[in-house]
Amino acid sequence: MSYRAEYIWIDGTTPTARLRSKTRILSDWDKLPLWGFDGSSTGQAEGHASDRVLQPVFSCPDPIRGGDNLLVLCEVLNTDMTPHESNSRARLSPVAGQFAEQEPLFGIEQEYTLFKGARPLGFPEGGYPAPQGGYYCGVGAEEIFGREIVEKHLEHCLAAGLGISGINAEVMPGQWEFQVGPLSPLDVADQLWIARWLLHRTAEQFGVRVSLDAKPVSGDWNGAGAHTNFSTKAMREGYDPIITACEALGAEGKPLEHVSSYGVGIENRLTGLHETAPWDEYSYGVSDRGASVRIPWQVEIDKKGYIEDRRPNANVDPYEVTRLITDTCCAALERAFQA
Ligand code: ADP
């Protein structure tokens, strides 16, 4: 018996990479083999030496095709088997390994906007819908646009066995969110990329486009983020480590280092309005949705838990944000709490 393996990879499009995939027919006694592709068509090679290598790193059931078929997430390698420069997963792996003993966990809230043609779902032709207010977690045809796509995507994620933890309608019409995690740095990022692929693939069947643009509509409309929730074992057990992590993210040079890898267009989204902090001013606070980093109220009461970095854009590379937060916070926690 043969099955279909959908090999999925992240391309070299700048400034924001896109997803690509192609199908390979495999026999069920095969292991998932290395495969190749034309890197000159994906921004990952020149035409005269165009071959790039796909190395499977994560696979799960394919909920679109069903049966024994698989989705296969791949890293992109050069033909000498070194990671291609676009391969940010290869840069996360050693950092995740270095701090694995601290057991870092991430939950990422992926916001996105559904578009039909040039307009978000729910935006009338040649005008604007009623201002923001009733759409967030709303119900009814006046408030909600695209729920059939969102529900289908959720079904697909669950059937694929992804660690999806919830969905909700967002503050602008046609804008939605799903959350992945809590999972380890590599797992949350791999599964978020697969969940994004499934979202594009599901919406495609409805003739709808998914935008991860950070500011899909200019003016008095919320942007789209990827709030990144983070904890280590020590943070899940006590409050001092929570504060250490918040301080570490604000240490000299860190805010700019982080924000410059938190997705293109961040200065258009982190303006200080619409539940954001200005991109060039770092702050943290309890329950504060106008801070860069929020300590949830329950965490302050329990004196343990996790923190939420509210800065990452919807278009962030999850390998980048998890690498930066793990590196910054785990190194500081190691200095503060280990002799
Ligand atoms: P918000 O109130 O900001 O909208 P959400 O419910 O959308 O919050 O998302 C919270 C996220 O935090 C979820 O993805 C959840 O998995 C994650 N999370 C919960 N506990 C932890 C933890 N200890 N470490 C890391 N992430 C966590």
Ligand code: MN
């Ligand atoms: Mn949320």
Ligand code: MN
């Ligand atoms: Mn949200």
Ligand code: MN
């Ligand atoms: Mn949030």
